[in-house]
Amino acid sequence: MNYPYVTEFRQSLVEWFEKEKRDLPWRHTKDPYKIWVSEVMLQQTRVDTVIPYYNRFMESFPTLELLAEAPQEYLLKHWEGLGYYSRARNLQAGVREVLESYGGIVPDNRHEISKLKGIGPYTAGAILSIAYNKPEHAVDGNVMRVLSRVLNIHDDIALPKTKKIFEAAVAELIDPENASSFNQGLMELGALICSPTSPKCLLCPVREYCTAFNEGEPENLPIKSKKVKMKHISYDVYVCEDEDGRILMEQRPEEGLLANMWQFPMVEQEDDSLIKFAHHHDLNVQAHQQILTFKHIFSHLTWHVNAYYMKSKTGEKGEWLTREQIELLPMPVPMLKIWQAIK
Numbered sequence: 001m002n003y004p005y006v007t008e009f010r011q012s013l014v015e016w017f018e019k020e021k022r023d024l025p026w027r028h029t030k031d032p033y034k035i036w037v038s039e040v041m042l043q044q045t046r047v048d049t050v051i052p053y054y055n056r057f058m059e060s061f062p063t064l065e066l067l068a069e070a071p072q073e074y075l076l077k078h079w080e081g082l083g084y085y086s087r088a089r090n091l092q093a094g095v096r097e098v099l100e101s102y103g104g105i106v107p108d109n110r111h112e113i114s115k116l117k118g119i120g121p122y123t124a125g126a127i128l129s130i131a132y133n134k135p136e137h138a139v140d141g142n143v144m145r146v147l148s149r150v151l152n153i154h155d156d157i158a159l160p161k162t163k164k165i166f167e168a169a170v171a172e173l174i175d176p177e178n179a180s181s182f183n184q185g186l187m188e189l190g191a192l193i194c195s196p197t198s199p200k201c202l203l204c205p206v207r208e209y210c211t212a213f214n215e216g217e218p219e220n221l222p223i224k225s226k227k228v229k230m231k232h233i234s235y236d237v238y239v240c241e242d243e244d245g246r247i248l249m250e251q252r253p254e255e256g257l258l259a260n261m262w263q264f265p266m267v268e269q270e271d272d273s274l275i276k277f278a279h280h281h282d283l284n285v286q287a288h289q290q291i292l293t294f295k296h297i298f299s300h301l302t303w304h305v306n307a308y309y310m311k312s313k314t315g316e317k318g319e320w321l322t323r324e325q326i327e328l329l330p331m332p333v334p335m336l337k338i339w340q341a342i343k
């Protein structure tokens, strides 16, 4: 990393944090157990929501020994409404490991602390830096947003491997004397000033050293591709020809995917799809054979297609068209594939 303002950046960030930080209950302690609890509660949950839970939790479980001994139902009662209950169970399991394997002292190095149940790279770095002032990275979404702007990083933060780039950046930038305030400063800056859509750059303590601010478009960072969830549907497609050589066709609905295109009748695959199809069209199917199996990928959807050819007497329903007529119809690619196979 070639970033010329490391010293100035650190100093501005740390000074700003120490002056402007919000007064939050877990900021009154350096007890690694309490920092741990706060960090686990803050995963997926807003600060305002966490505060009363944290205070109640600390009244009931002020030490890790008390948490380790707590019946699980009693523990979960304290978590009720926070959601993601596995967090509470993992926390208790991790605390028990600390008692069993580390004499009740939360480890102060990444290697050991990372072995504890429920502690990933972020939580490990947060505990090590905040409680022990160790210069360890703690990279979450806020930190990636701030640093992508300051350092002009254009890697896609939706990809898990990108986190390593930011961890390496923090490892170089972090103030070795003030690791706690540095990491919390980055998080606080992301929460209060460097917001996703309208960063308050004019109030920002590091704007002089921020590449995106100086280039004028911080809102364009970070780059985050949308995760597309692919849907899969299996279809049976029936090419049904009558004794006169005409083929049953159907037109797709006016709206939606491939609107108004023509296709051989297709039905979502079920055990009795063929029977239902024949019944629906009043067909008298004499024989059928599978002609093609393939998949067709749309942007969010994959069709798994089984195409069949069959002979039937002309049914009462549907559009029966000659091959010449079919040649003239607009058909989507998967249907053209089947058509080629038929021809």
Ligand code: SF4
Binding pocket: 146, 149, 150, 193, 194, 195, 199, 200, 201, 202, 204, 205, 206, 207, 208, 210, 211, 212, 213, 218
């Ligand atoms: S100057 Fe603006 S974009 Fe840069 S870190 Fe500060 S708030 Fe974020």
